[in-house]
Amino acid sequence: MKIHTTSYIQISRKALENNLAFLRAQMGPSVRISSVVKGNAYGHGIEPFVPLAEACGVNHFSVFEANEAYLVKQALQQPETEVMVMGMINNDELAWAIENGVSFYVFEMDRMKQALKAAQRVGKAARIHLELETGMNRTGFCEQGWQEAARLLRENTEHLRFEGLCTHFAGAESIANYVRVTRQRKNFNRIAKWFRSQQFTPSLYHTACSAAAIRYPPTRMDMVRIGILQYGFWPSREIFIEYSSQLDNKRDPLQRLISWSSKIMDVKSVKAGEYIGYGNSYLANENLRIATVPVGYAHGFSRSLSNQGRALVHGRRVAVIGMVNMNMVTIDVTGLEQAAKGDEVTFIGFQGDMELSVSSFGEFSHQVNYELLTRLPANIPRMVVE
């Protein structure tokens, strides 16, 4: 007996190679690329993605939380590859991180002191990335905090290895935030100068996410933390337009890694005048042929795609009609006479020459794309393909 999930995901090796080559060319040889794999590698799956990225030359990964760091560690093929936690790590997880050489952000004094204690206990230095508040007003030390943190770092070099000085920009993907980001850059540079003047020598100054790395080259410094670009998506349309305006051909240099497909479970005809699915959100204006597909919001297909989403069947683009249900969605296959039970339905990715990007689900914000990717459930099987 064979039991299947109702959909499956494929991850393209060629696309990742292409995107990393693009990024390396853009960033130059002196900038290290940290591959950001929070949110289950933006839905691509930490388990298949991490070894794939390593095989493509990546040797530094960034995650949000300790649990993700643990999963990355499990997936690693090369022992020297580094892992960094940019966000949440509980005090009682610090010893694990230190023991396993996982570096982590410190942005408040309690974590700093607990890290020192844990390092003393473990007998190994904690690898600290000091995060500065420069204007995002999320995490990051304000002036008094980093002054105090600097003192602790100076007094405990045996147990606290000052590895990085960093910050994060509040929306580098939108020109509307130009003034704010510029102010953040100035703040960071001013504080970095102070650290240098005090003879601190962290090896990694890092500030840039995908958008900043493209739009504000001086923010690249020693390392860039690249999430969305490596997966083949632009952080915003604006960044792509700005980048491609220097090109003769306006071709997108990135390729998407992910494709997500399911199969038709049933096909039937519906007469004009009938409603389709729950309620009255879709009225058949003509005689229709519809197909049901066993993918719904429980599988990560957002309800906001009701009457909006698209899919590919037999290389043709078709519409989602009616409400997205918990486990099913209905698509309009009128005029596709060959569409039958068992045929492949693609929600993201290629069929023949036709591509359905996440963003072609309609006029949705990029937030919807990030969200759709990261909400693809971990239990959908992911396969690496060429």
Ligand SMILES: *Cc1c(COP(=O)(O)O)cnc(C)c1O
């Ligand atoms: C998510 C994240 C990134 C990567 O962002 P992208 O826009 O996907 O490149 C970089 N730095 C921090 C602190 C992040 O949280």
